[in-house]
Amino acid sequence: MDVYIIAALSADGFIARREDGSSLDWTSREDTKFFVQKSREAGAMVMGAKTLATVRHKMSDMTVYAMTRRPESVNEFVPVNTVPVSGTPAEIIAQAERDGHSSLAICGGTSVYTQFLQSRLVNRIIITIEPIIFGDGLSLFSEPMEAKLHLKEFYNLSDQVKAFEYEIEYGPET
Numbered sequence: 001m002d003v004y005i006i007a008a009l010s011a012d013g014f015i016a017r018r019e020d021g022s023s024l025d026w027t028s029r030e031d032t033k034f035f036v037q038k039s040r041e042a043g044a045m046v047m048g049a050k051t052l053a054t055v056r057h058k059m060s061d062m063t064v065y066a067m068t069r070r071p072e073s074v075n076e077f078v079p080v081n082t083v084p085v086s087g088t089p090a091e092i093i094a095q096a097e098r099d100g101h102s103s104l105a106i107c108g109g110t111s112v113y114t115q116f117l118q119s120r121l122v123n124r125i126i127i128t129i130e131p132i133i134f135g136d137g138l139s140l141f142s143e144p145m146e147a148k149l150h151l152k153e154f155y156n157l158s159d160q161v162k163a164f165e166y167e168i169e170y171g172p173e174t
Helices: 029-042 049-054 089-098 110-119
Strands: 002-010 014-016 044-048 063-067 082-085 103-106 124-130 148-156 162-169
Touching (some): 029 103, 044 089, 049 063, 103 110
Parallel strands (some): 044 103
């Protein structure tokens, strides 16, 4: 299974100004188009229920696995093809494979990114850098992380917006 993180970061390294903020409020049109293209390539995505609640458009052609401790909290606002899940990253990946998917895009938020990278089952990370500074906000990961990244591809989305795709190399488990 190809499992990859996709995220947009401010120039000072934040994915959002606050927990209930949407990346759609501050990212460029180029990043939105790139995100849609890269997530559609997977055909399925994982995002936390809080992150999903900030999405203001339907993803009718995608399977969205909404990570939540309370499946009943995923209401009618979300797309019809949303599957509430509460398992570990390995269990969610196994479910996506059973559902016929060979790729899975991990789309946030902080807790979801952290859990998936800690599982050591993510093989790539795609990061867009937006020309904006928040000074404070939500980090990509909520706990210290360490993994070596190897640049696989560079995307010049515009004169101002750049994206980087890295392969992940995990060190020895401690």
